[in-house]
Amino acid sequence: MKHILVALDLSKMDESLIRYASFMAKTFPLEKVFFVHNIKKYELSELFSEQLKDIDLDKVVGDELNEKVEALFEAEMNWEVLISEDPYTESLINYIVNKFDIDVVLLGNKSSLKSTGTVSGKLLRLLKCDLLAVPKNAETAMKEIWVGTDFSQRSKKALRTAQTLQHIVSAKLTAAHVFNVPIHFSPYLTTDSMASKIERHVTDKCTRFIQNLEHPEGIRQRIIPGREPGIANSLITHAQRAGADLLVVTDKGNNPFSNLLIGSVTEDLFNQISDIPLWIAK
Numbered sequence: 417m418k419h420i421l422v423a424l425d426l427s428k429m430d431e432s433l434i435r436y437a438s439f440m441a442k443t444f445p446l447e448k449v450f451f452v453h454n455i456k457k458y459e460l461s462e463l464f465s466e467q468l469k470d471i472d473l474d475k476v477v478g479d480e481l482n483e484k485v486e487a488l489f490e491a492e493m494n495w496e497v498l499i500s501e502d503p504y505t506e507s508l509i510n511y512i513v514n515k516f517d518i519d520v521v522l523l524g525n526k527s528s529l530k531s532t533g534t535v536s537g538k539l540l541r542l543l544k545c546d547l548l549a550v551p552k553n554a555e556t557a558m559k560e561i562w563v564g565t566d567f568s569q570r571s572k573k574a575l576r577t578a579q580t581l582q583h584i585v586s587a588k589l590t591a592a593h594v595f596n597v598p599i600h601f602s603p604y605l606t607t608d609s610m611a612s613k614i615e616r617h618v619t620d621k622c623t624r625f626i627q628n629l630e631h632p633e634g635i636r637q638r639i640i641p642g643r644e645p646g647i648a649n650s651l652i653t654h655a656q657r658a659g660a661d662l663l664v665v666t667d668k669g670n671n672p673f674s675n676l677l678i679g680s681v682t683e684d685l686f687n688q689i690s691d692i693p694l695w696i697a698k
Contacts, residue, residue, distance in 0.1 A: 418447040421512060422522045423505075424481060425453065429524030432552050434488040436693070437522055439556035441491030443585060449495040451485055452512055453477060454505045474499050506538045518545050525551040525686075525694065537683050540667060540696065546577065549686055549694040555661050558585045562638075562655045562692075564665040564681075565591050567618075567625045574666040577697040579631060581662070589635050590658065593622055594650045596642035615639060648684035655692055664695040 422437045424430045437449050455473055478499045489495060502508040513521065521543060539547060563578045565571040575591060582589045595618050622637045629635070640654050655663050665682055685694055 417444055417519045419450065419516055419518050420446060420520045420522060421450045421452055421509065421516075421518045423453075423509060423524070424451055425524070426477070426480070427524070429550075429552060430481075430484060431488060432554055433522055433524055433550055434485055436550045436554055436556055438489045438491045440522075441489075441493040441495075443558070446493060448516075449489070449491075449493060450512065450516060450518070451481060451495065451497045452509065453481055453497070453499055454508050455499065455501045456503065456505075474501070506542055509539065510542050513543055513545050520546045520548055520695075522548050522550055525549040525690065537686060540683060540686060544698055546698055547696040549696070551691055551693065554691070554693050557661045558587050560590075560658065560660045561587045561662045561664060562590045562592050562651075562658065562660040564651050564663065564685075565593055565622070565625070567593070567621050568666075570666045570668050572629070574664045574697045575629060575635070577695065578662075578664045579629075579635075581664075582634070587662075590638050590660070591622065591626060591635055592638040592640060592651060592654065593618055594640045594642045594647045596647070611641060615641070646684065647681045648688055651681075652685065652688055652690045652692065656690070660692055662695060663690075663692045664697060666697050 420437065420440060422433050424433065434451070437451075440446065441449055455477060478497055481497045481499070485495060485497060498512065500508050509521065512518065521539070523539070558581060561578050561582060563571075563574050565575060578589055581587065595614050619637075619639050622639060626632045626635050626637060638654065638658075640650050642650050652663070663685070665685060667682055682696060686696070
């Protein structure tokens with residue numbers, strides 16, 4: 417991890433993102449941090465065109481963000497503010513990611529602010545690098561890391577990412593799996609009997625899954641019944657109760673009882689109101 421990109425939008429989230437980027441720059445051996453803001457001039461009403469015609473918006477916004485980063489970014493690290501005018505923020509971020517070999521993109525988790533944010537879930541599908549959704553006033557710590565796993569090959573990527581972070585910050589690491597009981601069998605089998613059998617099955621599978629990793633030591637496992645709230649809600653609720661300060665998932669998954677697929681669990685996690693930063697390993 418050498419380069420990270422921080423997506424700013426002149427909202428309340430910017431301060432939280434800059435502070436979290438500063439924490440990451442102090443913690444990990446980064447080389448450079450890019451702070452990016454996209455000015456959508458086409459959204460400005462024609463009513464204001466007269467007032468804005470003599471104003472260099474790029475310079476005004478750039479000066480404001482440079483001052484904000486200068487004040488809040490405390491790490492001794494190279495950083496740069498990039499200002500652009502593009503009708504599609506997602507395509508702009510994707511371009512910068514590819515141009516500067518970005519490893520992780522930091523986004524504001526706007527769910528906690530009841531806002532849709534400047535970038536959408538399209539980035540989950542578009543970007544080839546990891547994403548880190550940071551909630552407002554996120555704790556700048558990585559002492560307790562949880563990984564959502566479905567025992568697929570893809571979820572090994574999430575665990576490898578978490579293990580890399582764990583090695584650097586000496587965090588505790590938990591591999592968590594949420595299982596659901598298939599309701600379409602309920603007329604023939606009782607829910608309780610199915611739940612206990614599935615729980616034993618996934619517990620054994622989780623144990624084997626962890627043992628087959630290159631470095632299984634230090635990874636705890638947690639099996640969680642899904643039930644009504646849904647997989648994403650259950651995972652976040654139990655992670656918060658355990659004091660997790662980072663949740664890592666992969667962008668896709670493969671399991672008959674809990675799929676971590678873009679558009680389902682991962683996107684649900686991305687849109688949940690949560691105090692835990694969400695790291696999506698692509």
